[in-house]
Amino acid sequence: MQTFTAVVPAAGRGSRMQANMPKQYLPLGDKTIIEHTLTRLLAHPQIEKIVVVIAADDHHFSSLPLASHPKIEVTIGGPERAISVLNGLSCVETDWVLVHDAARPCITLADLDTLVSAIDQGEDGAILAIPVKDTMKRADISNRIELTVERGHLWHALTPQMFPTQQLADAIDAGLAQSIVLTDEASAMELAGFKPLLITGRADNIKVTQPEDLALAAFILQQQERA
Numbered sequence: 001m002q003t004f005t006a007v008v009p010a011a012g013r014g015s016r017m018q019a020n021m022p023k024q025y026l027p028l029g030d031k032t033i034i035e036h037t038l039t040r041l042l043a044h045p046q047i048e049k050i051v052v053v054i055a056a057d058d059h060h061f062s063s064l065p066l067a068s069h070p071k072i073e074v075t076i077g078g079p080e081r082a083i084s085v086l087n088g089l090s091c092v093e094t095d096w097v098l099v100h101d102a103a104r105p106c107i108t109l110a111d112l113d114t115l116v117s118a119i120d121q122g123e124d125g126a127i128l129a130i131p132v133k134d135t136m137k138r139a140d141i142s143n144r145i146e147l148t149v150e151r152g153h154l155w156h157a158l159t160p161q162m163f164p165t166q167q168l169a170d171a172i173d174a175g176l177a178q179s180i181v182l183t184d185e186a187s188a189m190e191l192a193g194f195k196p197l198l199i200t201g202r203a204d205n206i207k208v209t210q211p212e213d214l215a216l217a218a219f220i221l222q223q224q225e226r227a
């Protein structure tokens with residue numbers, strides 16, 4: 001059975017959350033957001049190691065019981081998510097890597113399996129995503145509708161995103177060298193000429209980003225645990 005490494009970017013400040021600590025350490029039921037995320041990833045038999053990428057001044061992670069888990073390694077992130085991911089990739093020894101936001105605690109084993117089973121479709125890699133359901137508008141500078149975007153082939157990119165490790169590291173390096181804003185791993189791979197596969201994932205794999213997301217994530221986790 002092929003095994004992989006997961007890289008979990010967790011070096012953000014969570015500013016949009018407006019909380020008194022980085023959002024990945026906010027409580028969600030019986031444990032923190034990041035502990036839910038890591039517990040989900042650790043449950044997948046093909047994930048042999050998780051590299052958690054934390055901020056240089058992070059004093060939270062070391063106090064978590066999972067910090068001493070044998071499959072968990074920690075490294076230091078950077079000022080942008082892409083730099084944090086690149087630092088995490090330097091700790092990866094497997095041919096393939098799965099990158100998943102610490103702020104997405106509702107990832108399911110079934111979705112992880114679906115993504116992992118897609119990697120035999122080539123080196124372009126794959127990401128979990130959900131087709132856009134709402135009508136999409138592009139705004140002008142005064143926040144008035146400029147146009148309606150054709151949503152036929154529009155998707156929300158989620159994580160995990162899964163790629164050959166070296167190709168991803170080279171692609172992020174190249175994108176950063178061109179000062180291109182890389183908000184996910186797929187955008188770096190696209191820039192390098194790859195065409196990653198979009199794999200339909202669950203819409204409840206939300207990224208906890210703003211205050212109202214916390215209660216929603218708690219409800220989703222509760223519903224998943226009852227299923």
Ligand SMILES: Nc1ccn([C@@H]2O[C@H](COP(=O)(O)OP(=O)(O)OP(=O)(O)O)[C@@H](O)[C@H]2O)c(=O)n1
Binds near residue numbers: 010012013016080208
């Ligand atoms: N320099 C950064 C910025 C973000 N992240 C991580 O990338 C994930 C997704 O980023 P986002 O939701 O934007 O988190 P923050 O950057 O913390 O949020 P904000 O933009 O509101 O500050 C999070 O798990 C976050 O910890 C990271 O590792 N390094």
Ligand SMILES: C[C@](O)(CO)[C@H](O)COP(=O)(O)O
Binds near residue numbers: 081157158159183184
């Ligand atoms: C990687 C990501 O979660 C895919 O949707 C998203 O791009 C992260 O963006 P953020 O602004 O760093 O939260």
